[in-house]
Amino acid sequence: MKYMATYDLMETMRNTNQWLGATAKTMASYPAVAMVPHPAIKWLEAWGEVTERSFERMVAKPDWGIHSFTCEDGKDHLVTVETELEQPFGDLIHFKVLGRDPKPRRVLLVAPMSGHYATLLRSTVTSLLPDCEIYVTDWHNARDIPVSEGKFDIEDYTLYLVDFLRHLGPDTHVIAVCQPAPLTLAATAYLAQEDPTAQPRSLTLIGGPIDPDATPTDVTDFGRRVTMGQLEGTMIQRVGYKYKGVGRLVYPGLLQLASFISMNAETHSTAFTDQILRVARGEAADHDKHNRFYDEYLAVMDMPAEFYLSTVERIFKGREIAENRFVVDGVPVDIGAITSVAVKTVEGSKDDISAPGQCVAALDLCTGLPAEKKASHLEEGAGHYGIFAGRSWRNNIRPLVLEFIDANAGAPRVISETGQKADSKAANKPAGKPTKKSAA
Structure with missing residues (x-):
């Protein structure tokens, strides 16, 4: 049961960050706030837009888009x-x-x-x-x-x-x-x-x-370093009550995404910082290079535990x-x-x-x-x-x-x-x- 609670906690954190992004974006675009001529307002709106979009994409299956x-x-x-x-x-x-x-x-x-x-x-x-x-x-x-x-x-x-x-x-x-x-x-x-x-x-x-x-690579080295017991104890969780697979043992997509990002943390951090600045300057677009890549990269799915292990x-x-x-x-x-x-x-x-x-x-x-x-x-x-x-x-x-x-x-x-x-x-x-x- 504790693993189900952990699964729901991760989803709660994701949902909260999406909400924070949406709130920041809305607050910064409020007409009364627009009267304050300070660049921090623009930065806050840009941060909110990028944050909301990023955390929203984590639970949405992308469309093929081949029409x-x-x-x-x-x-x-x-x-x-x-x-x-x-x-x-x-x-x-x-x-x-x-x-x-x-x-x-x-x-x-x-x-x-x-x-x-x-x-x-x-x-x-x-x-x-x-x-x-x-x-x-x-x-x-x-x-x-x-x-x-x-x-x-x-x-x-x-x-x-x-x-x-x-x-x-x-x-x-x-x-x-x-x-x-x-x-x-x-x-x-x-x-x-x-x-x-x-x-x-x-x-x-x-x-x-x-x-x-x-x-050998970092991926194979990791597989050699950890035991199966460690993997099962730290990576595997039960799906929460929000989804049809409630109770199923999985390697959660959000946990996988954290692993993906940690492999190149500096590169991803720079990419999001640059995107926030582009949004603040009005240089970003809905389907620009950053969004095209991260809309797909951030969309993750849970993997059956037995398949992963x-x-x-x-x-x-x-x-x-x-x-x-x-x-x-x-x-x-x-x-x-x-x-x-x-x-x-x-x-x-x-x-x-x-x-x-x-x-x-x-x-x-x-x-x-x-x-x-x-x-x-x-x-x-x-x-x-x-x-x-x-x-x-x-x-x-x-x-x-x-x-x-x-x-x-x-x-x-x-x-x-x-x-x-x-x-x-x-x-x-x-x-x-x-x-x-x-x-x-």
């Missing part, structure tokens, strides 16, 4: 977000472009369940939408999931991916971003063993901790994926069973979350995969966010990923007369020659 785009025919086409497969902890959604014939590239974008909503990949989706049929894993906020729905750990996450891939069919190309990279690799290996005809055509892993010990214990501490010892629902998963799915890894040279070396370790685990089906790319000068949503992604990485998808698309897999999925002669093309930034 239309111009297609090759020169016309603007509407985009709708449709739910393809609905599950208690996450849905498979499809970005359908109305009036456009389906694109041959069918891409499943696996979003992380690491504190932020899938909308964190908005710019990634936007950049791929003109050339692909885009499907995304849209994970739910654990605070809104009733306890009656049961647990959700990394094995359940993996089985969700298996279900999504079976639903989409074998002519799918998967792009996993950050945290889900090792579990997406495991899901592909699981299908290779249990349902080979449902395997995707290609798998692109972007900045994921396949082998966290390959290149099993990730730390089995992926980081136990290195079950790195040592090819992962078990899903009682089935030992052998990553070496992947023999036909092309695998590409993408890393950023300045990534301080999943440092270079952690993700490319996946290629060594794919012992059954021919060399021509493996590829890797190291983006010089790119940080963690940049390799899937920044300029590096748009200008360099995205074209390479699309080229990799096309090189390994092969002939469509068809359904035989007996009802079994049969694979036409699969393409076995190299994923491009190595360059200074890319090595196969």
Whole structure:
């Protein structure tokens, strides 16, 4: 019960700060106060505006904001977000472009369940939408999931991916971003063993901790320093009475956000100070660079406790994926069973979350995969966010990923007369020659 009280206390603090910001903004804009010609009034109003907006965003799920785009025919086409497969902890959604014939590239974008909503990949989706049929894993906020729905750990996450891939069919190309990279690799290996005809055509892993010990970071060091008992005692709380998931054990989003900010506290402090000054000078706008970034960054979701704890214990501490010892629902998963799915890894040279070396370790685990089906790319000068949503992604990485998808698309897999999925002669093309930034 004390953890439920702690959860409600954090929400109370957030709500209070939002109220303080709104009060300061309202008071400073009151006509009588406007008669006082003092710059502190403007500063107070600016502080209130930035504070209210920041704390308000922490409990609101951002909208995808992808309403239309111009297609090759020169016309603007509407985009709708449709739910393809609905599950208690996450849905498979499809970005359908109305009036456009389906694109041959069918891409499943696996979003992380690491504190932020899938909308964190908005710019990634936007950049791929003109050339692909885009499907995304849209994970739910654990605070809104009733306890009656049961647990959700990394094995359940993996089985969700298996279900999504079976639903989409074998002519799918998967792009996993950050945290889900090792579990997406495991899901592909699981299908290779249990349902080979449902395997995707290609798998692109972007900045994921396949082998966290390959290149230690602050994240991996933290995982090594603390015990599971310490994590469970300090990080896990019960959802309060305000939400549908009351009583569910979670790693609260507000607590995660505090951890995110503490990693670069000085940078964030400077960013908010500068924004307050810009608002005071009348130079800020509703959708300026600061607001676009922090509206997404501050929007956090609660993570199921069992998912968070099993990730730390089995992926980081136990290195079950790195040592090819992962078990899903009682089935030992052998990553070496992947023999036909092309695998590409993408890393950023300045990534301080999943440092270079952690993700490319996946290629060594794919012992059954021919060399021509493996590829890797190291983006010089790119940080963690940049390799899937920044300029590096748009200008360099995205074209390479699309080229990799096309090189390994092969002939469509068809359904035989007996009802079994049969694979036409699969393409076995190299994923491009190595360059200074890319090595196969």
